[in-house]
Amino acid sequence: MKEKFAIFGNPVAHSKSPQMQNAGLNHINFDGNYEKYHLENGNEIKEVFLKNNYKGANITVPHKEFAYENADVVRGLAKEIKAVNTYILEDGKVIAYNTDAPGFLKAIESFGTIKNVLLLGAGGTAKAIALALKSKNINVTVLNRSEGKLEFFKEHQIPCFSWGNFEPTKYDLIVNSTSAGLKDEYLPCDKKILKTVLKDASFAFDCVYGKITPFLALAKENGLEIKDGEDMLLYQGVLAFEYFTDTKANESLVKTMRKGLKGE
Ligand code: NDP
DSSP: OOEEEEEEESSOTTOOHHHHHHHHHHHTTOOEEEEEEEOSOGGGHHHHHHHTTEEEEEEOTTOHHHHHHHOSEEOTTHHHHTOOSEEEEETTEEEEEOOHHHHHHHHGGGGOOOOEEEEEOOSHHHHHHHHHHHHTTOEEEEEESSSGGGHHHHHTTOOEEEGGGOOOOOOSEEEEOSSTTTSSOOOSSOHHHHHHHHHHOSEEEESSOSSOOHHHHHHHHTTOEEEOTHHHHHHHHHHHHHHHHTOOOOHHHHHHHHHHHHTO
């Protein structure tokens, strides 16, 4: 029987997950199909997942927290992040994972050894990234536009600041996990602060993919090695794929999924 997979989001029309996941399924001759599911009400996610007989699913904005709350079992770092992007049906139970966190770690491997990170933003993605870094004993400091979302980081003993009270030190890597630069041309942080931290850093990573954001452009101007969010998106998808199909991804599968993601 053909297995069904989906991505839940609102909006979901723009998602590249189906083209990436279907490329992977075809590559290993898995009898399955991965589709988009526009979900209005995040509280219905488990019910919709079960009713549609999905074997697995990904969850994107704004449903990751709802997906966490509705899962039967949450595994791994997702228990601390309290947001999940992957569902698997296992013995009739909905099992949930967060693959954004390990996907990010895999994406920054190309930078080599990193010891100190400044993470811009304090939203859902920042929570996953901060705990992923902490789990690898990499020092992480969070800097956000406003105070409101900092509580989570305080609870996890992660140094965190808003623009007004920030005291910069030296960081190897600056990460933009804000949505600035996604659909606008804003920098993720006050330019003066940004220039100070970029001066001493070697690497810049932006979670936004498929474009050189103003943040990455400024980092490049300051001589940093830059990277956009494509690898993070790819690897969170590859890790989800491994759960969906119970297979271990090899290099040729990853290559195929990357091509699928890029529509090649
Ligand atoms: P959230 O809405 O949860 O958080 C947004 C964050 O951005 C908040 O900290 C907010 O600050 C900050 N922000 C928004 N606009 C600005 C601005 N103009 N200047 C400074 N700060 C701003 O979003 P997510 O964490 O879910 O997603 C963040 C980004 O990461 C998005 O661009 C998303 O596309 C990308 N992403 C990429 C992935 C990948 O695989 N490559 C995976 C997941 C996300 P405040 O608290 O002050 O409002």
